[in-house]
Amino acid sequence: MLALLSLAVAGLVVTDLIRQGQRLGLAREQLRAERILGHIVRGARNLAFERGRTNVVLQADSLVSEENRRFLDTRRALVDAEYGQAIQLLDEENTALARRLSRQQQMLGDLRQRADFYMSIPLSQRDQLFAGQWFNSLTAMLEGVPESVFLLGRDGELPPLARVSLHAFDLRNALGVESSRIASILATGKPPSVEQVQELAQLRGQGDAAWSSLRREAAQSENAALAEVVSGVDREVYRNFRPLQDAVLSAFADKRLPNETLPYYSSASVPALDMVAKVMDVATQEGMLVAQSEEQAVLREFTLHLIILAALVVAAAAILTISQKLSKSLEWLRGYMLGPPDAPAEPPVQGFDEVADIGRAAAAMRADMREHRRVEAELTELSKLNRLILDNAVDxxxxxxxxxxxxxxxxxxxxxxxxxxxxxxxxxxxxxxxxxxxxxxxxxxxxxxxxxxxxxxxxxxxxxxxxxxxxxxxxxxxxxxxxxxxxxxxxxxxxxxxISDRKRIEERNQALLEELRRSNAALETFAFAISHDLQAPLRTVSGFVTLAHRALADQLDATTAEYMAMAEQGAQRMGVMIASLLDYARLGRRGEKAAAPVVLGEVVAQVVADLGAAVDERHARIEVVEPLPTVVGDSGQVYSVVQNLLANALKYAGPDRAPRIRVIGWNQGGQSGFAVEDNGPGIPAESRELVFGLFKRGGAHQDVPGLGMGLAICRRIIESMGGSIRAEDNPGGGTRMVVLFPHSLALDSAVGTGVTT
Incomplete structure (x- = not known):
């Protein structure tokens, strides 16, 4: 019954897992769309710069200058790079958008060739209609950007920050076209026609409408970084640059040229256009952060459901196997649970008291964990409050x-x-x-x-x-x-x-941290008690299975004997896993032992000596390159890290080769660390982060004994010291494990041992 219940719950978990997988797919799709949006918007922004500068040069009397040529080459390279990356990210579902961008790039290349030709010859020899064709063609491309972005939306809907990017793009486009038109008129040295004045008024209206929408969407997003750059647009465009535009338009309305020269007007427009472009950058970056946060949250839920499913499947399999030999005891327990109210206080089944203790202990653990999460949530909220205060402080x-x-x-x-x-x-x-x-x-x-x-x-x-x-x-x-x-x-x-608020917050932080430390200490004490309550029933099950196996050894067929052996091995492995998990939970607790200088060279020498038998058995060679740094920490934990890394290098080298291991260290440039290099089969790129998880091993190493916890323990130790650990390719073949310490944990002295074995 318990097995069937576990399978039923597993079915529910699978259903929810499928739903979480769909959510994860949608989150990753949104993240990819945000990246594509960023490339398209940045490409369009540089295309607008290219449009305006090329238009001015095409209508100027002189040939293109070196400064303008460098400017155009830079912008073109940025446009091509951004659009090229956008096309690469588009999948089969967006082939229409990919083809559209590709055709646009091809058309843009043709227009650039003609523009380069005309900019290299005198004005009198140029096609007088090409400047207008150039400007109108690129304007049409830029006006198509919103449609391209909407193709990325899900069900025609765009995230709020994507809408902010579009409104900022519309404002940048209208402002850029208006500035280009004014610059072209100033370049001719003649007052504009009535049609040109009307077009400038229309562009002004488009820009104001885009600005209104931009401010509304930015306010609704409640994003501090976005609010700051929108305030910058109000300052640079509507307080600094707009009066200059108004003066120019007023002169045009009077059918005269303004006092402002073309170079002055052009230089004045750059800060305004750059600030609007900055809105697009910030909106894109913030959109990426939102999408990444959503993906990480969904991935955590997905991983949790996978773990739950695996645990349920293992539990169901274990129950089915053990129940074949314990059905009488289980029926006895069932009778007790369904018996009369005046049943004896102690159940007539050995081990029931441990099960009851585990239930009570689990309830107490859940209560402690809820308190732990409450404190963590309060700290998180307090951290957000700190950031809000700092981000919005006005000095x-x-x-x-x-x-x-x-x-x-x-x-x-x-x-x-x-x-x-x-x-x-x-x-x-x-x-x-x-x-x-x-x-x-x-x-x-x-x-x-x-x-x-x-x-x-x-x-x-x-x-x-x-x-x-x-x-x-x-x-x-x-x-x-x-x-x-x-x-x-x-x-x-x-x-x-x-800094009144800061001082109050610091005092509150300190109080909460003290509360968290007390909670952690209580939780660890509780973990030791749970260790006995978890292992006692497990030892009971293992002992009875072993006794039953021995008693019935002559009566069992091969299959049943194999099942019994599997049950014994599973119980033994579970005991090792419980002990390892408790060790893992205790690791990284700062304050357990006073930190002291640890001479890494001496630790490595001790580990090499302790592994002497394994080194001789594998005909291995371990080379230690002097000097190794001295760090500050717990010498026992540093020993555990080094021992795990060297033992893994020996264990996973493969049966067909003698292990060759090299330990090197450094302490320079504000960074200290060491690396363990081997000549083994290496770790696939996609598994280099996975191997640091609990019960995870990279590659096909199922025949190698181990639980897959060594690297998880290493990472927990190093990160508790404020450092990091990663796996990478060894240039000479094999794996290179790199451990980095923060500079504050490294001493200037370095000691080497010259160990070679």
């Missing part, structure tokens, strides 16, 4: 003259101090804001970093200081003081931020 800025009198204070400084610009201007900053210490005593100007910078001109960073508001209340600040001017004309600029 105060105050400029002082050589006497320390206030020249300027930005709105943030006024808001934080409570002093208006009228209150501050011409008055001593120190006397108003920095006059006293926390205890109320006077703060001499000689101790003030602002006055010291006024005196010596050196920049200063003060991590924590105290400013006073107009209402007489103090608040802590972090400030940076920099000088401007020289000698008697030297002044200073100080940038500061209110």
């Amino acid at each position: 105060g800025m105050i400029a002082l003259d050589s006497r320390g009198l206030t020249l300027f204070a930005n709105p943030a400084a006024q808001h934080m101090t409570g002093w208006s610009m009228g209150d501050l201007e011409g008055r001593s900053h120190h006397a108003l804001i920095h006059h006293s210490r926390a205890d109320g005593s006077s703060n001499p100007s000689a101790d003030c970093p602002v006055h010291r910078t006024l005196a010596d001109g050196k920049s200063r960073h003060v991590a924590s200081d105290l400013f006073w508001r107009k209402d007489g209340t103090p608040f802590p600040v972090e400030l940076m003081v920099s000088s401007w001017g020289e000698g008697k004309d030297r002044g200073v600029v100080l940038v500061f931020r209110d």
